[in-house]
Amino acid sequence: MIEIHHLTKIYSDGQRELRALDDVSLQIKPGEIFGIIGLSGAGKSTLVRCINMLERPQAGQVLVNGVEMTALSKGDLRTARQKIGMIFQHFNLLSSRTVFRNVAFPLEITGVPKAEIKERVDELLRLVGLEDKADSYPAQLSGGQKQRVGIARALANRPEVLLCDEATSALDPETTTAVLELLQDINRKMGLTILLITHEMPVIQQICDRVAVIEDGRIVECGPVLEVFTRPKTEPARRLVRGVIDIEIPSELLEQHANGDGSLLKISFIGASAGRPIMGDLMQRFPVMVNILFGRIDHVKDTPFGTLVVQLSGEAQAIAEATQFLAGQDLHLEVLRDV
Amino acid sequence: MFNPMVWRLIWQAAGETLYMVGVAVVLAEVVGLPLGIILVTTERGHILENPLVNRVLATIINIGRSIPFIILMVAIIPFTRALVGTSIGTTAAMVPLTVAAIPFVARLVETALKEVDGGVVEAALALGASPFQIIWKVLIPEALPSLVSGVTITAVNLIGYSAMAGAVGGGGLGDLAVRYGYQRFRTDIMLATVIILIVLVQAMQSLGDWASRSLSKK
Known part of the structure; x- marks a missing residue:
């Protein structure tokens, strides 16, 4: 569903160069929940932004559902983006619009007729359990509710892929669990491919099928979550696993x-x-x-x-x-x- | 306190001030708003990144803002005459007022649009919105309360400028205060016009604040 080949992204401020992504290759299968974990600054945010070309890589290829994103014209890129949902750490909702109109936003962009928008938005709000908040403004919602609006908005144009950029990092653990359950539910019901990046191992543990560990812009380990959890091969992976499953035996x-x-x-x-x-x-x-x-x-x-x-x-x-x-x-x- | 003649003068002047300022604000917004939008969106990393356009426009705007109003007013007399057929009177005064307000409005619009959270623009991009849709459906609605505050500031500033327009026979309250109050030593008339100006400015500010507040959903 998503293929990433030898992706390289370098930030340069004239004097120094920062290799945010260094020859990254990944294959994400249709219908799976794939997690990318790494500490802040490891390059995971850049990686997810290179998939829908919010960031342009210097080298490498990204294919989403067979479409080479790196080679698209501006207009074709917009059409392709409409089929790639994305949710964000800070939700990024339009504060001047009600919940209903936030979810309607992507449908307005693609030119869906008004009557159809109403029907689709109502359906989406039911899916995320916010049908009673349709007329509220984002400022009146809790973090978890805001992310639900973000999810409804991302799903409006029936995407094939959902990108989650630290989608639960601004939420408390309980809300995180609820939002992850919603994502898993959507993944099962619609067969949606989900790529999520996080620095929180419990997120990977709860819903991911496979995981890639990224450090200093490189994928250092990649495999089924169970395998990486039980048999981490590299030091960064071991460190992350140790954080949640402390199988270190007390020294005494x-x-x-x-x-x-x-x-x-x-x-x-x-x-x-x-x-x-x-x-x-x-x-x-x-x-x-x-x-x-x-x-x-x-x-x-x-x-x-x-x-x-x-x-x-x-x-x-x-x-x-x-x-x-x-x-x-x-x-x-x-x-x-x-x- | 005044005879009806004086009151007529005062009301007429108040009408002229509102007319001048009102038309100048509208025209300055019509031109300044797009300029402000271009100024923001052509910046590095923004939706219509274009360093050349950005730099040229920013320079022109800065030049416009550096010229003292009284000099600008005189300097563009040929332009004013070509545009409205005369360089004297209330209509003629609207031209320099508008010209002076345009760069001011552009900068206020720029400041207002820059307050819009970059993440919201990024979300719109990720959803496949075009630059035009982002301007129209994201930047302007999100910045609307600040934009309205900007209109208020512009209107209040132009009331001040309009007093100077008296120098080219522009009319208005400021003109009245100078000609009757100051030059003819009619302190009472001067005081009356100043009080009316204070009330006018106060009312505009309150109206603008109320409009901005009621538009804000944050």
Whole structure:
């Protein structure tokens, strides 16, 4: 749905050059919710703006639904933009227009007849749950309500893609969850492709299918959210994951067991394997003792995944065999300390 | 206090002032508003970016604003005569008033439009709006309260300028105050005209403030 090839964007103030995007390539599939995460200044805002050409890249290509955005004339670009919805951190609503007329704005732009505008706007306001606020002005709304208006406006011309630029960063956690649920709902109902950028890992965790981690204008890691969460390959990804799922074992716990016998294992269960009684199985098969030091269950989108830190004690031979058994299971195993 | 003759003079002068200022404000807005819009939209990074047009226009406007009104008035007498057939009288005075107000209006419009949140313009661009649609549906409506305040400032300023227009026989309250009050030592007439001017300015300011407030939805 969205293809980004070798995108490079350089800001220059005459003396210094800033590579905001450095050879970025990404493929976003139809119907998926794709997240781009990075710290502020990592280039994610520039990246999302290069998709609808609010920013012009110096090199590279952007294709949205097969249309090469970089090669469009001004007029064709406007037509293409009408099919790409966008919502913003600060909502960017027209303060002089009511909620109804804000949502009607994109329809006026495309020249939709008045009667049809009324019908479409009413439908959109129902979708975002603001039918009773049609005549309010943005200044009278809460942040969450403003973003709902932003979403209704972005969907007015039935876009194929929705770009979300830090759409929940100005909202409190509760409102964030509600807005993300609305986005997920729209994604399911309409099959809308959503690309969102954020610096908040919980946002990625809650609704994204895949995620790309951006740092200093480069994509350093990209994959299914579950994989990046459970097995981050790069340091920036590990840092971001650690912020939300702190699988770091308390150090005093490790010290306490440093002189104990047996080995220390960290086991991550994902999806189906989280439901099976692997530990019970292990104890029945091998003459080892399992001491659970730490455990938690998290959710990534709709998939649960668990983390356990266990101490195996017993004969060295038995421990080795038990470890081998675990490694053969559908789970991720990390040996923190060997026998 | 005054005989009816004097009252007639005063009312006639008040009418002339309102006429001069009213027409000049309307004409100055008609020309100044588009200039202000061009000034903002041709800026770097804006919807109609054009550094050359921007710089040339800004220079012309600054030149216009630097010339003292009294000199401008005299300097453009040939232009005034060509335009309205005479260089004396209330109608003739409207020409320099308008010319002086245009660059002033353009700058006020520029300031008002610059207050519009850049994010709103960006959102309109992202929705596929054309530059004309952005000007017409975003910039002007969003800046309307400030634009109305600008009209008020212009009108009040022009009342002040119109007094100087007396120098070319422009008529109006200022002219009356100078000719009868000052030159003929009729302090009472001078005082009366000044009071009427104060009331006029006060009323215009209040009306403008009220209009601006009721238009603002922020």
